[in-house]
Amino acid sequence: MNSNKYNINIKEFEELLGKDNVLIDEKDLAIFSRDIIEWEAPLPLLVIKPATTSEVSKSVQIAFKQKIHIAPRGGGLSYTKGYVPNKKNTVMIDLKRLDKVLDINREDLYVTVEAGCTWKNLTDTLKPLNMRPAMTGPISGIHSTIGGGASQNIPGSMDAILGMEIVLADGRVIFTGSSSCIRSNSPFYRNYGPDLTGIFLGDTGSYGIKTKITLRIERIPEGVSFASYSFTNLKNMARAMAEVARLGVASKTFGMDPLKNRNSTKIDFDEGIDTLKEVVKNNSSVISGLKNAFKVATATKKNLEYTPWSLHLTVEGFDQGSSEKAMNSVLSICEKYNGTQIEATIPLALRARPYSIRGFLGIQGERWVPVHALFPLSRTDEVVDKVEGFFSSNKKRLEEFEITHSFISSINGSFWLLEPMFYWFDEVSEYHLQYLEKHKHKKLARSKKNLATRNEVIALRKELSNLFFELGSINAQIGKFYNFAESLHPETYKVLTEFKKTLDPQNLLNPGNLGWK
Template sequence: MAVLADHSVLDDIARSGAEVITDAESLEFFAHDIMGRGADLRAVVRPDDKDQLAAAVAAATGQGLAVIPRGGGVSYTGGYTPSQPGAVLFDLGAMDRVLDINETDRTVTVEAGCSWAKLHETLAPLGLRTPYWGTLSGLKATVGGSMSQNAIFWGSGRYGTAAQNCHALEVVLADGSILKTGPQFTRPYGPDLSGIFLADTGALGIKATITMPLIPEAKAHGYASFIFETHQDVLGAVAEIERAGIATECFGFDPGLNAIRMKRDSLSSDAKALGTMMKKQDSVWKALKEGAKVVAAGRDFLDEAKFSLHVLTEGRIQAAADADLEAARTIAMAHGASETDNTIPKIIRANPFGPLNGMLGPEGQRWAPIHGLLPHSKVAGCYEAIEALFAQHREEMDQHGMFTGTLITAVGGAGTIIEPCIYWPDESYGVHAQSMDAAHYAKLPKPDANPAARAVAHRLKQALVDLFHQWGAVHYQIGRTYRYRESLTPEADSLLQSIKQTVDPHGLMNPGALGLER
């Protein structure tokens, strides 16, 4: 049940010019993220630009209302789902413009609600892109949300995370003032003021604009896929490939996730991506040959895979991309791999921002990923601890029709991400229907509400969060899920709280995010 709107309280917000939404259906929709539902909202505010955003925030906090930013809505860690009722959620979806492309200084400035897909499409005709250029959910995920959550994937093998690829921000603080964090062509200049607001899950301010560096889009690409017998082998290969700095993306699946992909995906569902891939080849003959190889390979090779690993390289010329790929191949083979068809990396790269159909399982099951980034020295031990945790709960999971699959990803200059995903039969939410391809969602079975299985899933999620904390893992998408403040020394935590007090003295900016309560 949504909080009833007090229109006398909301009048000042409406005078900002931003749209104020108070109908019960919308408030119910916006109260959910992928994992669950937060507390009841008082209103949803949809500003059209940074000035409306600033004025609306000032009006809301002036009334003592908590304010919460929402990007593309694909969070699963409680990033925008409040724990206390009565908050005003700011949907930045209308602030989606690419404001400036400076080809001389190689920078681009966007509004926070711009999706990675829109930015990529805008820059493509210029032969430019940002070094880190988006998440797999970039059809919906926004640049502002990714900077708040410190997202990874495209380009992360070489260029790191979203936050590492930002020059400057304009941030709306809790009092409605707009803070510019630095010059738009470099970072940092003096202490890193931009860094304070990056990866903050919106706890310190609402990002209005983001300026990022630009690089030339790669002219040449390489793709390879491998299969491994054990987790030690694949994790060893990922670590060595990351240290070598030769892959722009390096990711793999455990046997469980390979099986899930086999059930969920088919070659026919990749028809559009296949067409895109063929169009990107530099000749009709090469396009036909590449398309024929993908059709012939299909996905059958995954039947034999225990662990799979997919490596993507790029360069200014094909010889450079091929040399990096050959180096990755040598590393993989030294760790016991056998090479298989490279269908998956080719199709994913050809359609980098596809529909978010992985948000539900192959039979409509709910999905919850829980991840940790670890140094290479700890990753195998942590992986084994996760497997032991699942084995401990296997009987209960089987009773509820639950299963798991794990994603492995390299992050350049950091280490390896382990992301176990839990699947369980349960009802889906409006956010799933809105985010997924409509035809795909319509075909999926629609399980009934399953509170018992959901309770087990939430317990397993918390157990994984605790396990990662014990292993010293760090996290992206901190939200209200991961134990960030507990990982800080007392001195660092005191500094964090001092910054929060300075920029948000009344604790009204996304209270609870980062573990910072009101």
């Protein structure tokens, strides 16, 4: 097929990338162009799979010449329509063949990767060197990419991105950070004049396509202490979280609600055992007293099954003594807010296995989708009241459609993140199955397609995000979902729009994202 009613010349892409790297089959188009929600949306005309910056640039030039919209895609593990086309006349660029770790520079403390490299690949590559990225990757990082994370804004983590190589909508390639300096040619430093790196971060692929990314790396600290606490309500847990953040010593602060607690005791058996093996392998000294995987599992189950809210904390230090000393201050805060200490198996498990796809379906095979909001540390009480009010006023609706909800909450800097999640019974599609190992497909509880409930979830989620918007929340992962344009001062949004028009005057890249329809 060389052309169709959109006058797209597919042959040009095939000649550049080879036929195998140009997908036109409807089934493939559907798998690549849907996200976790599976919105009603047009399929793209084709999906292409370049493997180098030059191939990305030339592909974009072909699309530019033919006036075709372009949707870059990383791991595809998002839920805000970021890469989901809103126009049929779209070529989707799958970046997962750009997957290499290119340059680890331990002397200058940076690593450069291709944008389609997963967080897991990078972390596993650095670990034998006792190094890690100086930022927290998303839990989805077993499949999600560093380019995706950079485009979404991972809350609290973006300072460690030092520079990028970016393909613009007309195919030009630019560099940001110190590697933009002709004579430096080293990506060791970010802020060289205005922060060009910063403006491309969190753009959800509207300003350009990231092809290479440089991140700061750091030594894995020797000392690490874990603690978990249970709380009778969200308000107290959130107050404790905020005070722990102000203390400034915890490297991970992660809270779960009663349902999430219960579910984490029932995670898929293979998945649980894999995690526990990692826990035992990595933490033989830390889990003294819990000598094997079975005991860790039993302790977790016993602790969490009847726990109302649970908070999981990790404190790192130059050595074990310093991490324990700092942890003692964290424990005092939890006790001040009436927390009860429980076995710290969850933070251990998160440390041992930071990336995992579990949780993207419910434990009964339900579909899942979250919505999040970031607030200042001082506003937790007010937000908890409003959100609990939202769920109690929608109780009947939730029951009628058999929609359950759950919360997680975290802190990674000077903000509080609340992430309510919805679960409902609906079809698990080929999109979802692509992320699960084949042997798990058969075991999965399956429901019939349930558009009525899916639409109700979509409506509830939008109403909740509107409530967050009214409360002045800040969001990551904006895509086509959050009310970004409406939330900004008009002159600020105008400046961002003018920049978009300069880079992409025909609005070819991800039209609809950040409000640019």
